[in-house]
């Protein structure tokens with residue numbers, strides 16, 4: 334077999350690719366680790382980074398792909414959570430706002446971007462006093478040192494200019510406030526790569542089947558990789574499997590210190606021209622709030638909040654979820670949005686945690702729960718994307734109690750994610766870079782917001798093969814080099830990984846890239862060692878994935 338693109342398989346220590354994966358599988362077989370982490374969502378990846386940065390020997394195993402669970406299916410907001418103010422949970426809001434600030438300024442300025450929202454006012458004075466007081470508190474909880482502007486009032490006229498699509502007969506003005514936004518799946522893989530860069534061993538497509546133990550405590554776990562069961566030795570095992578944690582407790586025969594309730598949240602994606610607005614919109618609904626969020630050339634609308642007891646693997650939106658979002662949005666939008674405008678839909682499951690009645694092992698905050706029921710086993714669940722770094726530090730703090738040596742405190746506050754260093758300088762060079770690599774300035778800008786200073790890897794690929802600067806789906810904004818990069822550097826192992834999580838063609842483009850899925854599979858096949866049969870299977874798998882996501886439209 335020839336490997337035409339193998340020249341792009343880099344070997345620096347932060348890459349995730351087939352070669353790295355097989356090396357790390359060998360390490361799983363031969364080494365003893367301080368920590369074995371179950372789950373490659375944002376929390377598990379954050380734990381791997383936190384622990385590796387403290388000098389611990391860390392392995393992370395993920396049964397599917399990075400962010401394949403809840404971490405690719407959020408509202409993609411890095412926020413304090415305005416609604417927690419109504420519950421007087423000021424500590425939580427302050428903590429999340431602090432995290433938001435650090436991400437925008439130092440940790441991930443390439444990935445986490447400030448975003449404005451308008452809160453439409455219906456009753457001019459009453460709403461303004463009540464909501465304004467809440468937003469003032471929200472701003473004050475962050476304090477003076479801030480990366481985003483303070484909230485402000487806008488008049489009816491300014492409102493019409495900012496958000497033309499709000500029904501003028503219903504709104505009297507608005508309040509503009511700021512939070513931030515992130516591509517969650519891309520952020521998670523960047524956290525995982527940063528963990529790798531700090532020395533973590535990382536294997537996706539690896540499922541923990543059982544925990545191993547002696548009367549003294551946990552000794553590791555049995556991990557199934559590529560059909561083989563490996564006994565991975567570790568001083569501590571940390572379950573960071575989100576909604577799957579409860580299942581793991583049952584499998585391991587360990588009494589959980591908390592219960593997980595799954596709550597389904599659905600989003601729909603609309604084209605930019607469906608809503609005329611220069612900012613995001615937040616609408617209060619009878620149940621919660623609805624966000625209308627700018628997302629590149631699209632709008633992301635959500636979310637719902639319904640009890641869920643179905644399959645964890647494939648949470649699917651139902652027609653009634655879609656109706657709810659459209660109906661709530663149409664209470665204020667004019668022209669009204671229509672079902673046939675929907676480009677795509679996704680559903681995610683929130684792991685909502687509550688304490689088990691008779692547990693003495695849990696340390697519960699409103700946000701997340703760390704459970705340490707026996708020596709060598711820690712689990713963490715709940716919380717939200719925004720506070721993953723704090724959650725990770727808390728989990729590692731609990732785990733090191735079972736490691737008999739002195740371990741430093743968490744240092745992730747001052748660790749920028751890969752791609753952050755040098756990002757701001759590159760932003761100043763966009764026109765020059767576009768000219769040098771024969772791509773548009775829009776393309777460079779977009780890639781900088783996805784890769785930061787790692788964009789140099791992509792440029793190196795283009796320098797070797799100019800064809801890689803061409804778009805893969807006309808109008809979708811992704812170039813061929815990014816497809817290859819997903820498998821040579823970012824650990825993608827399937828067509829779904831590439832199309833749905835490294836690139837976002839699955840959710841952003843009306844065709845979902847189905848017309849080019851074979852071409853993309855053929856491009857990555859040599860790197861992943863796929864045969865013609867494998868390519869066929871992957872294309873069918875991707876078609877099935879899209880059919881499931883879009884089921885609510887039938």
Ligand SMILES: Cc1cc2nc3c(=O)[nH]c(=O)nc-3n(C[C@H](O)[C@H](O)[C@H](O)COP(=O)(O)OP(=O)(O)OC[C@H]3O[C@@H](n4cnc5c(N)ncnc54)[C@H](O)[C@@H]3O)c2cc1C
Nearest residue numbers: 372374375376396402403404408410541575598681718719
């Ligand atoms: C609709 C919705 C909207 C949201 N919006 C926001 C938002 O705007 N802002 C915000 O801050 N938060 C938001 N959240 C919350 C946030 O997305 C989650 O808190 C976060 O993503 C959870 O991450 P996690 O790593 O704990 O779980 P997950 O991302 O689910 O990761 C768990 C991983 O464990 C793996 N796994 C399971 N079993 C095993 C096993 N046996 N072996 C190996 N691996 C295994 C799974 O494959 C999975 O990848 C939202 C959530 C939802 C559902």
